[in-house]
Amino acid sequence: MHIPDGFIAPQFYLPAYLVAGGFWVWASRDLRQRLDEETIPRLAVITALAYVVGLVMLPLPGGSSGHLVGIGILAMLFGIRLAFLAYSLVLLLQALLLGAGGMTALPVNALAVGLIGASVMAFSMRWQHRRHPLPYLAAGAYLAVILPALAVALVLGLQPAIAHREDGTPLFFPFGPEVVVPAILLPHLVIGGVEALLTLAVWRYARSRGWLDV
């Protein structure tokens, strides 16, 4: 779902850095107080898990492939603020170590996946049914993939309108929303299902280890 480097116009990614910067400040407020001797290592390890989960490529119909995201797991275990920070760190490491995503796409990816995705999952955690939480968690994890994918698709689809030459030739991403929204969203309908199953597996494990207050 990542937007790769070089496809977002500076007219979009520079303001996006300002917005993301505001959220990074908000998310990192009182960080040291919120991280104790159990949370720091667990956050680091689950951040690494989210990174590694992003390396697992899923074959999709039509010969293409997609990858899992891991934001549902982060949000389920650490809440919106820490999940947003941790996922931003995942994006930074992916950009610098793997060349996936990139610095020009980082704020958009962080806001779309890290913030929207984590918020959706955190709300589903908050509203879950006490005795039957699984459908809520599965729906949350599913939507935590679908809604960010839609946001990413819309941002990409805006690029030809934002940055183009006088003759209309695009300077960054070439396709409008009518092409890019279905192209991104349809594979994520499958990826979201796999992500939901993975999140439920982690939820069961986390609950058995006392990582969750459920």
Next chain:
Amino acid sequence: MSDRYWLLLYLIAVVLVTLVHQPCYLLLGLLAVMLLSGSLRWRLLRKALLSMLLFNTAVSLGYLAIALMRDEFRADYLLLINARVLLLVMLGFWLSAGINIAKALRFSTTLSFLATLAAGQIRLMSRLIGDYRTAFESRCVKRPDWRERRRLALAQTEALLEHANHAATEISQAMRSRGVFDD
């Protein structure tokens, strides 16, 4: 120059690259990076090409098909977008080969700390996944079906979670023994 300044310089270079819309200047920038990166150049180029291959091929072919249908094809656009992405990815890999990312993030102690711990765990987990895949492939005489793949995915998930649990406990104990949490 410290790692933090290299990171800053890299960020400025990234913004400048996205402000250039002439493919020839981007190709000159690419040439400069190739020359300056010394003995690393071919490894960086190969890594960059591999990492951008999937997405850029899809976008380039998609553009080619749609633009030809609409009779709007511009070869310089394809050159521009591919040269820009290649230069940006090369710059990123060159930076990560030359600096310690955790040191560059030292403006926030907690972030630097998290990055160091996470980067170490990423290496361990990636190796674990690689080992599982290799072992799985070595056991399969023919192409594995969906059931076998599902079993592999479940075993991998379980192994990763167990690893995560042990690693978190170990790190916590190591940090405590070194007095990190002493007030």
